[in-house]
Amino acid sequence: MKLYNTLSGRKEEFTTADNAVGMYVCGITPYAPSHIGHAMMSVVFDVVRRYLEFKGYAVKHIQNFTDVDDKIITAANENGVSTEELAEANIAQYHDEMDTLNVLRAHVYPRATTEIPAIVSMIASLEEQGYAYNVNGDVYFRVGRKEDYGKLSRRSAEDLLYGARVEVDEAKEDPRDFALWKSQKPGEPAWDSPWGAGRPGWHIECSAMSMRYLPEGVDIHGGGQDLIFPHHENEIAQSESYSQTQPFARFWMHNGLLSINEDKMSKSIGNVITVSEALSRFSPPALRLFFLSSHYRSPLVYSVQNINAQERAIERIRNAAAPRNGSANGGMLDASEYRSVFVEAMDDDFSTPRALAAIFDLSREINRAAEQSKDVSAAQQTLRELVDILGIDIEHPPEDSDGDIAPFVELLVDIRAELRAARQFALADKIRDELTERGVTLEDSNSGTEWRYRAPHQGG
RNA sequence: GGCGACGUAGCCAAGUGGUUAAGGCAGGGGUCUGCAAAACCCCUAUCGGCGGUUCGAAUCCGCCCGUCGCCUCCA
Numbered sequence: 001m002k003l004y005n006t007l008s009g010r011k012e013e014f015t016t017a018d019n020a021v022g023m024y025v026c027g028i029t030p031y032a033p034s035h036i037g038h039a040m041m042s043v044v045f046d047v048v049r050r051y052l053e054f055k056g057y058a059v060k061h062i063q064n065f066t067d068v069d070d071k072i073i074t075a076a077n078e079n080g081v082s083t084e085e086l087a088e089a090n091i092a093q094y095h096d097e098m099d100t101l102n103v104l105r106a107h108v109y110p111r112a113t114t115e116i117p118a119i120v121s122m123i124a125s126l127e128e129q130g131y132a133y134n135v136n137g138d139v140y141f142r143v144g145r146k147e148d149y150g151k152l153s154r155r156s157a158e159d160l161l162y163g164a165r166v167e168v169d170e171a172k173e174d175p176r177d178f179a180l181w182k183s184q185k186p187g188e189p190a191w192d193s194p195w196g197a198g199r200p201g202w203h204i205e206c207s208a209m210s211m212r213y214l215p216e217g218v219d220i221h222g223g224g225q226d227l228i229f230p231h232h233e234n235e236i237a238q239s240e241s242y243s244q245t246q247p248f249a250r251f252w253m254h255n256g257l258l259s260i261n262e263d264k265m266s267k268s269i270g271n272v273i274t275v276s277e278a279l280s281r282f283s284p285p286a287l288r289l290f291f292l293s294s295h296y297r298s299p300l301v302y303s304v305q306n307i308n309a310q311e312r313a314i315e316r317i318r319n320a321a322a323p324r325n326g327s328a329n330g331g332m333l334d335a336s337e338y339r340s341v342f343v344e345a346m347d348d349d350f351s352t353p354r355a356l357a358a359i360f361d362l363s364r365e366i367n368r369a370a371e372q373s374k375d376v377s378a379a380q381q382t383l384r385e386l387v388d389i390l391g392i393d394i395e396h397p398p399e400d401s402d403g404d405i406a407p408f409v410e411l412l413v414d415i416r417a418e419l420r421a422a423r424q425f426a427l428a429d430k431i432r433d434e435l436t437e438r439g440v441t442l443e444d445s446n447s448g449t450e451w452r453y454r455a456p457h458q459g460g
Numbered sequence: 461g462g463c464g465a466c467g468u469a470g471c472c473a474a475g476u477g478g479u480u481a482a483g484g485c486a487g488g489g490g491u492c493u494g495c496a497a498a499a500c501c502c503c504u505a506u507c508g509g510c511g512g513u514u515c516g517a518a519u520c521c522g523c524c525c526g527u528c529g530c531c532u533c534c535a
Binding site: 003007026027028034035037038039041042070071115153156160200222225227228230231254255256258288289290293294295297299300301305306308309310312313315316319320345351354355357358360364367368371379420423425428430432433441443444450 | 462463464465466471472473474475482483484485486494495496497498499500517521528529530531532533534535
């Protein structure tokens with residue numbers, strides 16, 4: 001399969017020495033509930049993992065939590081809680097929400113604060129090797145010593161030095177240098193180190209953790225496109241300097257960012273949609289379908305209208321996968337062609353839009369074949385398999401959140417059947433219309449009336 | 461200012477040299493149905509603009525217009 005590598009700027013053949021794949025994904029900083037951009041990132045890499053596993057790879061998925069940083073400290077102080085408490089609460093919520101979105105849990109979720117020894121030892125080694133220097137308890141990485149610095153983000157030293165916004169800090173030897181260790185300021189949590197009390201800089205944790213948990217090497221290192229610079233660039237610099245080997249990670253994958261009204265989601269602009277908000281409004285399969293409807297490297301614009309459209313699309317797939325009760329006597333539908341198209345699309349840098357097209361084509365073919373009394377059960381099994389690779393759960397249709405309405409709906413369906421038998425259509429239609437308004441759809445067929453709950457349309 | 465990405469039907473979105481330009485949603489017309497719903501069938505784009513390369517371009521090159529991201533914490 002081919003995979004786009006940010007490092008080379010093109011698609012490369014993805015191969016591994018054995019069947020094992022080490023995948024490190026930069027996770028969230030849990031200073032607030034997650035927004036749907038985080039959800040999109042998580043879904044993207046969940047699909048990467050699921051597909052690699054489908055291809056037979058044994059994937060080890062590591063995803064970190066940056067549980068101490070300026071924003072966490074600020075937010076904890078504002079809320080009058082410790083940084084641990086704040087991080088803990090947001091991490092728990094993240095896990096709950098990702099479970100709801102059918103995101104498989106990573107194998108390890110290391111946290112900066114529980115990896116201090118590994119971090120300190122790495123910084124110490126960098127200092128010994130001359131890649132880092134200590135200024136009054138702050139330790140910086142010496143960017144000038146890493147001759148190929150900028151190779152991931154394609155930035156030259158000139159770009160960085162003469163760019164408009166390089167931070168001016170007298171303590172640094174070079175404005176491009178970045179902090180590996182930050183000395184403690186009043187009121188901040190801190191850990192002991194050879195340089196005094198302090199905490200890790202932002203980038204070092206990911207280097208330390210990925211090396212510790214993926215000692216065989218990082219095959220895929222992922223994250224949002226906004227992490228390319230400086231975060232991942234700096235990770236490469238410090239990791240390769242430390243180990244004296246490269247590449248630090250073989251494939252760099254970056255997902256496009258989700259924006260709202262053409263602007264990137266950002267706390268400071270105030271245009272954040274939280275995951276919990278989205279989940280209260282849309283079904284998990286519809287959200288996943290929305291995220292996967294465009295290629296992962298493309299930016300995506302949040303749109304209530306578009307996500308709602310995915311609810312209908314999910315129903316289309318669900319209907320195609322639903323059991324048929326007619327007798328099959330017209331041969332069997334072969335779905336292998338659709339499966340091949342799906343695999344071919346996914347093999348091409350995870351082209352989920354094309355993979356989805358194969359799923360919809362197969363859905364139509366199943367419906368068409370069923371009308372011709374063909375046996376579609378095997379094809380439906382394939383459909384379920386493909387949908388499952390994308391983590392889209394069609395087995396659990398939406399339910400009424402207000403409790404179990406089934407007995408009451410069934411009572412009304414029975415009464416309506418009697419009315420229809422008596423040709424009292426006005427009253428029968430009234431029951432159906434009223435149920436529709438309340439989110440229950442009735443479908444009459446030769447074999448009786450089916451009903452299902454359907455999340456009501458939302459405005460937008 | 462520097463680096464990068466993008467601009468395809470009403471909306472979303474594939475396609476990156478040659479096919480009738482995928483798929484989803486929405487819309488129109490049919491079939492089925494007591495009427496619906498679901499499903500099926502049919503219909504709805506010449507690819508931001510201009511120029512160039514080529515037998516041939518949405519697909520390559522140049523310029524222009526527009527949008528976005530990064531360059532600072534950020535999935």
